[in-house]
Amino acid sequence: xxxxxxxxxxxxxxxxxxxxxxxxxxxxxxxxxxxxxxxxxxxxxxxxxxxxxxxxxxxxxxxxxxxxxxxxxxxxxxxxxxxxxxxxxxxxxxxxxxxxxxxxxxxxxxxxxxxxxxxxxxxxxxxxxxxxxxxxxxxxxxxxxxxxxxxxxxxxxxxxxxxxxxxxxxxxxxxxxxxxxxxxxxxxxxxxxxxxxxxxxxxxxxxxxxxxxxxxxxxxxxxxxxxxxxxxxxxxxxxxxxxxxxxxxxxxxxxxxxxxxxxxxxxxxxx
Amino acid sequence: xxxxxxxxxxxxxxxxxxxxxxxxxxxxxxxxxxxxxxxxxxxxxxxxxxxxxxxxxxxxxxxxxxxxxxxxxxxxxxxxxxxxxxxxxxxxxxxxxxxxxxxxxxxxxxxxxxxxxxxxxxxxxxxxxxxxxxxxxxxxxxxxxxxxxxxxxxxxxxxxxxxxxxxxxxxxxxxxxxxxxxxxxxxxxxxxxxxxxxxxxxxxxxxxxxxxxxxxxxxxxxxxxxxxxxxxxxxxxxxxxxxxxxxxxxxxxxxxxxxxxxxxxxxxxxxxxxxxxxxxxxxxxxxxxxxxxxxxxxxxxxxxxxxxxxxxxxxxxxxxxxxxxxxxxxxxxxxxxxxxxxxxxxxxxxxxxxxxxxxxxxxxxxxxxxxxxxxxxxxxxxxxxxxxxxxxxxxxxxxxxxxxxxxxxxxxxxxxxx
Numbered sequence: 001x002x003x004x005x006x007x008x009x010x011x012x013x014x015x016x017x018x019x020x021x022x023x024x025x026x027x028x029x030x031x032x033x034x035x036x037x038x039x040x041x042x043x044x045x046x047x048x049x050x051x052x053x054x055x056x057x058x059x060x061x062x063x064x065x066x067x068x069x070x071x072x073x074x075x076x077x078x079x080x081x082x083x084x085x086x087x088x089x090x091x092x093x094x095x096x097x098x099x100x101x102x103x104x105x106x107x108x109x110x111x112x113x114x115x116x117x118x119x120x121x122x123x124x125x126x127x128x129x130x131x132x133x134x135x136x137x138x139x140x141x142x143x144x145x146x147x148x149x150x151x152x153x154x155x156x157x158x159x160x161x162x163x164x165x166x167x168x169x170x171x172x173x174x175x176x177x178x179x180x181x182x183x184x185x186x187x188x189x190x191x192x193x194x195x196x197x198x199x200x201x202x203x204x205x206x207x208x209x210x211x212x213x214x215x216x217x218x219x220x221x222x223x224x225x226x227x228x229x230x231x232x233x234x235x236x237x238x239x240x241x242x243x244x245x246x247x248x249x250x251x252x253x254x255x256x257x258x259x260x261x262x263x264x265x266x267x268x269x270x271x
Numbered sequence: 272x273x274x275x276x277x278x279x280x281x282x283x284x285x286x287x288x289x290x291x292x293x294x295x296x297x298x299x300x301x302x303x304x305x306x307x308x309x310x311x312x313x314x315x316x317x318x319x320x321x322x323x324x325x326x327x328x329x330x331x332x333x334x335x336x337x338x339x340x341x342x343x344x345x346x347x348x349x350x351x352x353x354x355x356x357x358x359x360x361x362x363x364x365x366x367x368x369x370x371x372x373x374x375x376x377x378x379x380x381x382x383x384x385x386x387x388x389x390x391x392x393x394x395x396x397x398x399x400x401x402x403x404x405x406x407x408x409x410x411x412x413x414x415x416x417x418x419x420x421x422x423x424x425x426x427x428x429x430x431x432x433x434x435x436x437x438x439x440x441x442x443x444x445x446x447x448x449x450x451x452x453x454x455x456x457x458x459x460x461x462x463x464x465x466x467x468x469x470x471x472x473x474x475x476x477x478x479x480x481x482x483x484x485x486x487x488x489x490x491x492x493x494x495x496x497x498x499x500x501x502x503x504x505x506x507x508x509x510x511x512x513x514x515x516x517x518x519x520x521x522x523x524x525x526x527x528x529x530x531x532x533x534x535x536x537x538x539x540x541x542x543x544x545x546x547x548x549x550x551x552x553x554x555x556x557x558x559x560x561x562x563x564x565x566x567x568x569x570x571x572x573x574x575x576x577x578x579x580x581x582x583x584x585x586x587x588x589x590x591x592x593x594x595x596x597x598x599x600x601x602x603x604x605x606x607x608x609x610x611x612x613x614x615x616x617x618x619x620x621x622x623x624x625x626x627x628x629x630x631x632x633x634x635x636x637x638x639x640x641x642x643x644x645x646x647x648x649x650x651x652x653x654x655x656x657x658x659x660x661x662x663x664x665x666x667x668x669x670x671x672x673x674x675x676x677x678x679x680x681x682x683x684x685x686x687x688x689x
Binding site for chain 1: 354355394398457458543544545546547548549550551552553577578595599600601603604605606607608610611634635636637638639664665668669672673674675676677680681682
């Protein structure tokens, strides 16, 4: 299961360390090499776009080895569709891809594999991600991470962008996957084959890159500062950096029993 | 069936040999009725023909009912849930727990289910705490204090299995009441009693104790293992809990796991408050420090309390030195899905499909074909928000475990609505 970030804003920006076509050719050879390693291996490629996500390659139904043309054809269709969706939307992209959507799709597919086979597969997810984290996806991504953790699916991540991704760091840490930010993106294929190509069993014998510290600190809802110590609303678990009289998220007043007043407040806020 | 019938007239000696292991001495054809209940897997269709029950559809229907009752309950009270729970689990280990109506005995079955429950509970409520109490020989005994580590509870319980004497509801309630009175006011106080006995042997007036629990806002729920008892029903009614009696092992499991997701908060039960919490950072690898929980020197990865800089080994916990509650942000995030549930999906009527092009051929989540081999559409559901189609398996997975709609998550404009 490989998720590719196809965010056009990222790939066209100067921040991108290598061109999209170069990136694709390296990923494609990686996918082919995984399929060649064992005939039972399967690969699924999902494109993570700015406005939508879609499956672009399935080794079960498609040709046994993905050729450059078939994958490119699907990908082009996808990018065009993705762009069309963008035109309908007046708000232009903030620059973060819909990682939560593609993660959810990948997990649904993995559940299907679990249901169908008696082969005891060991599925894993590899996120190739370039763009920034979208803070609006936080809850959805966390949900996906915990669901993956419950079904013992490690999420590996390979970050190509210039910044570290806090979401993917947490995802890999919680699910026991590998987080890697290649220092020289030109040699991406080398990184991919050495770190991500091995199966889970042989992975334990490898000397993999040491995880850098994961930042588990929370950011407060009021100023978006990252804080060491803070106050948590006991009703909705919102995080604040200072003591407030009233919770801005759920509207409950603090330090006194909840009355009907706070309930009606909340209803006004909801629509 | 005909096979079994033929075997009956065969000489009795042979039959006896075969049945030696079975203590109830059933004939083979009797066993087919007593144990297998083969007729239960058949049902009559509209034209009176017998056909096997479609297990998947049944399973799905069951789940839909559960989902609907859940969502209607939460819609009524505008999702407020008791996310921080202090729960005492009272386990009846009186003589009645040794009964063998559940195999091998009630006690063993209960212990097994409690273990599953404790794990599920901490998975769903990472900020909550559990304590264990057992009733034995007419007295209640605190097995473990309130704590957040599933392993220590399970270990304590497994070491203490063994039943004797009478059960006393009052003693158990008094003990729990005393313990729960100490917890901060924002927490939800709950008791779940697994009651095997059919009587209670109390030193005083149990009614007074029930009123006391009601006054302290302790929500008491009882799961009976034998039959309904009035005093338990009264207790649950008064304190707002649930009373149920388990029919068999599978039913007991369902009943007990029903208590794992946080209950809807009752407005005045817990006072909303701001809780001061710390978000410790992971200590650097290769640093040797003395941890405050085990009081020994440890090497490498621990967490440092941001207030007093003491080292702790596990999260979530309370700092031993300064008493600050220490959590990490994933612990908080784990509870968020209770507050933002996925909207239930709508059923798609199979008749509605002549316009094939409107309906996609495969499930949006897992790409499974939504057409039978005969090109007949199978049952599927659709999300009311993003109008994507899903198969039944994905539907269950999305609502029970993932808590995300893949369709809505892969649409940009739905983001702004959220």
